[in-house]
Amino acid sequence: MEKELLRVENLTTSFCIDDQYYAAVDDLSFAVHENEIVAIVGESGCGKSALALSIMQLHDKKRTKSEGSIIYKGTNLLNEAESKLNKVRGRHISMIFQEPLTALNPLMTVGKQIEESLHYHTDLSKKQQKAKTLTLLEQVGIPYPKRTYKQYPHELSGGMRQRVMIAIAVACSPSLVIADEPTTALDVTIQAQILDLLKDIQQKTKMGIIFITHDLGVVAEIADQVIVMYAGQIVEKGSVKTILERPLHPYTKSLLHSIPTVKKEKNRLHVIQGMVPSIAKMNRSGCRFKERIPWISVQSHAQFPRLHEVEPGHFVRCTCYKQFHFPKEGGTAIR
Numbered sequence: 001m002e003k004e005l006l007r008v009e010n011l012t013t014s015f016c017i018d019d020q021y022y023a024a025v026d027d028l029s030f031a032v033h034e035n036e037i038v039a040i041v042g043e044s045g046c047g048k049s050a051l052a053l054s055i056m057q058l059h060d061k062k063r064t065k066s067e068g069s070i071i072y073k074g075t076n077l078l079n080e081a082e083s084k085l086n087k088v089r090g091r092h093i094s095m096i097f098q099e100p101l102t103a104l105n106p107l108m109t110v111g112k113q114i115e116e117s118l119h120y121h122t123d124l125s126k127k128q129q130k131a132k133t134l135t136l137l138e139q140v141g142i143p144y145p146k147r148t149y150k151q152y153p154h155e156l157s158g159g160m161r162q163r164v165m166i167a168i169a170v171a172c173s174p175s176l177v178i179a180d181e182p183t184t185a186l187d188v189t190i191q192a193q194i195l196d197l198l199k200d201i202q203q204k205t206k207m208g209i210i211f212i213t214h215d216l217g218v219v220a221e222i223a224d225q226v227i228v229m230y231a232g233q234i235v236e237k238g239s240v241k242t243i244l245e246r247p248l249h250p251y252t253k254s255l256l257h258s259i260p261t262v263k264k265e266k267n268r269l270h271v272i273q274g275m276v277p278s279i280a281k282m283n284r285s286g287c288r289f290k291e292r293i294p295w296i297s298v299q300s301h302a303q304f305p306r307l308h309e310v311e312p313g314h315f316v317r318c319t320c321y322k323q324f325h326f327p328k329e330g331g332t333a334i335r
């Protein structure tokens with residue numbers, strides 16, 4: 001087993017809405033090891049980004065509360081002062097955002113933005129920073145590093161901008177990278193190139209990656225471990241093979257059922273009814289997914305489902321997974 005990099009224990013992050021706190025991340029526990037890619041999967045609003053920003057401690061502290069622990073190298077990041085966190089962010093744990101155009105500074109050249117991180121976190125001289133920046137640009141597949149060094153983000157294509165974001169994220173050789181939907185805004189061929197690039201860097205550096213996505217195709221491509229989130233909770237977790245080949249939670253099964261395949265397109269696709277509930281309106285008693293599988297009897301959802309291990313390394317939060325079935329075609333869940 002590789003060395004553990006990060007351990008999240010009973011993490012709950014709540015946001016203040018109209019003077020009341022509501023949990024968007026609800027009692028989450030998991031670990032990331034060296035050389036491991038952990039995918040966090042779920043629909044929009046499940047709490048994936050809230051989790052990522054909690055690990056980075058980037059939430060507005062006046063309106064956000066995080067409880068539990070986020071253990072990195074033996075210390076709980078939740079107890080660390082901002083000055084210490086600034087030394088961890090970018091140097092030890094870094095982040096790649098979905099939209100590089102909003103994450104990058106539009107007024108600063110690409111080269112200066114990479115050098116800024118090297119300047120803050122390393123003792124390299126100006127000359128060394130420039131040399132390292134050009135090497136990084138080359139490593140992330142920028143065809144003309146010297147030219148791109150002097151360009152502004154808006155002068156680059158979406159794929160090139162994402163490569164620059166990756167160069168910034170890996171500039172100081174972090175041990176952990178959190179990638180929040182890094183390929184969602186890109187077209188499929190560029191998506192595949194960016195995934196290859198991330199995997200390539202990860203294999204060379206042995207860094208751990210938390211990869212946030214709603215796309216199970218991407219999960220199959222990149223992940224070692226998969227965490228499926230629904231309404232702030234982990235509903236299933238296990239190895240990528242287990243989750244894709246032997247999913248048990250009705251939500252995981254529904255996500256997999258809604259992926260188009262040539263065979264399925266002849267029939268109609270499964271549509272998961274309704275939406276992820278908002279944190280302020282969520283019914284937190286019992287199973288949170290019950291409203292979206294109305295054909296399953298209410299008695300099956302009566303107990304509060306706890307995340308339990310059903311086989312080594314495979315955890316499920318459901319009391320009715322053994323009886324779960326999809327309605328026949330034309331039933332309530334098929335549109």
Ligand SMILES: Nc1ncnc2c1ncn2[C@@H]1O[C@H](COP(=O)(O)OP(=O)(O)OP(=O)(O)O)[C@@H](O)[C@H]1O
Binds near residue numbers: 051
């Ligand atoms: N700063 C905030 N204040 C109040 N509520 C928030 C805040 N940030 C997120 N939320 C709420 O927390 C829940 C989880 O949001 P989050 O952005 O983490 O979901 P997500 O799974 O990352 O979705 P997406 O894929 O669309 O980014 C949502 O109900 C969202 O409205």
